[in-house]
Amino acid sequence: MTYREYYETGRAVLAEAGIAEADLDARLLLEFVCHTERNTLLAHGEREVDARQGKHYRTLIAERAKRIPLQHLTGVQEFMGLDFKVNEHVLIPRQDTEILVEEVLRYLHDGMSILDMCTGSGCILLSLLHYSNGCSGVGVDISEEALDVAGQNAVRILGPGFGLPDHIVFQQGDLFEQVEGKFEIIVSNPPYIESAVIHTLMPEVRLHEPVEALDGGEDGLEFYRRIISGSRRHLTGGGMLFLEIGYNQGEAVSLLMEKGGFSDVTVVKDYGGQNRVVYGTMVSGQGL
Numbered sequence: 001m002t003y004r005e006y007y008e009t010g011r012a013v014l015a016e017a018g019i020a021e022a023d024l025d026a027r028l029l030l031e032f033v034c035h036t037e038r039n040t041l042l043a044h045g046e047r048e049v050d051a052r053q054g055k056h057y058r059t060l061i062a063e064r065a066k067r068i069p070l071q072h073l074t075g076v077q078e079f080m081g082l083d084f085k086v087n088e089h090v091l092i093p094r095q096d097t098e099i100l101v102e103e104v105l106r107y108l109h110d111g112m113s114i115l116d117m118c119t120g121s122g123c124i125l126l127s128l129l130h131y132s133n134g135c136s137g138v139g140v141d142i143s144e145e146a147l148d149v150a151g152q153n154a155v156r157i158l159g160p161g162f163g164l165p166d167h168i169v170f171q172q173g174d175l176f177e178q179v180e181g182k183f184e185i186i187v188s189n190p191p192y193i194e195s196a197v198i199h200t201l202m203p204e205v206r207l208h209e210p211v212e213a214l215d216g217g218e219d220g221l222e223f224y225r226r227i228i229s230g231s232r233r234h235l236t237g238g239g240m241l242f243l244e245i246g247y248n249q250g251e252a253v254s255l256l257m258e259k260g261g262f263s264d265v266t267v268v269k270d271y272g273g274q275n276r277v278v279y280g281t282m283v284s285g286q287g288l
């Protein structure tokens, strides 16, 4: 069978299964299996696919049709132009979260210290370290399995020498439980979906991504309260806190930050025009 025939079969199966981006996913899986590039379908659609690769493709299409996320089949997700390993223990990096990283980068100077709370795959912290010089980072997560993924990504993104203890450390703990010292930047994409909304999410998210990375408690704000109060103790005077938020949480999280002693609290929209990030500065001398 030719490359194009496999693609056509794959996309038909995915469309039948109700996958919204059937064309895209069918193409990406074929590229993954055949180690080909984006233009292969157009330029070399008539090439024969060997039987072993064809079989592998059919298996992956069948799994995708069962709503297993594409990234769990390929094992990677691109974020900030870097390739991150992912599995079922971490939230798959979202494009929206690039806005959070870009906002931090506007304020990040060489040599600053960063704390990434709820680091998951490590995509936020590792992107920040990759795109800066001489910064150091601590990534915290409650999940050992997530930290294992983050550690592998650190080697992947920053190179095998990343283990220098003062450059980057991943730490297991319930938010600030194990955190020591102060940081100039704290960043977090915490769980922020209201508990009652979780069952309405797409099956890919609801059934295959870690619910502890999504569920923000009854009002979705539980982690913001705890992170804002912990940040008071762990930010240097003039340090900044950056939070990813849900589209309807701009006002509530801004208020929590202002009440928590942050000034110049700012809400930033994503490319879809939805509120996505809130950040502010710890007023000097307020850190306890």
Ligand code: GLN
Binding pocket: 094, 189, 190, 191, 192, 193, 205, 213, 214, 215
């Ligand atoms: N934006 C994520 C979603 O789509 C939620 C991430 C989070 O709770 N931090 O599902």
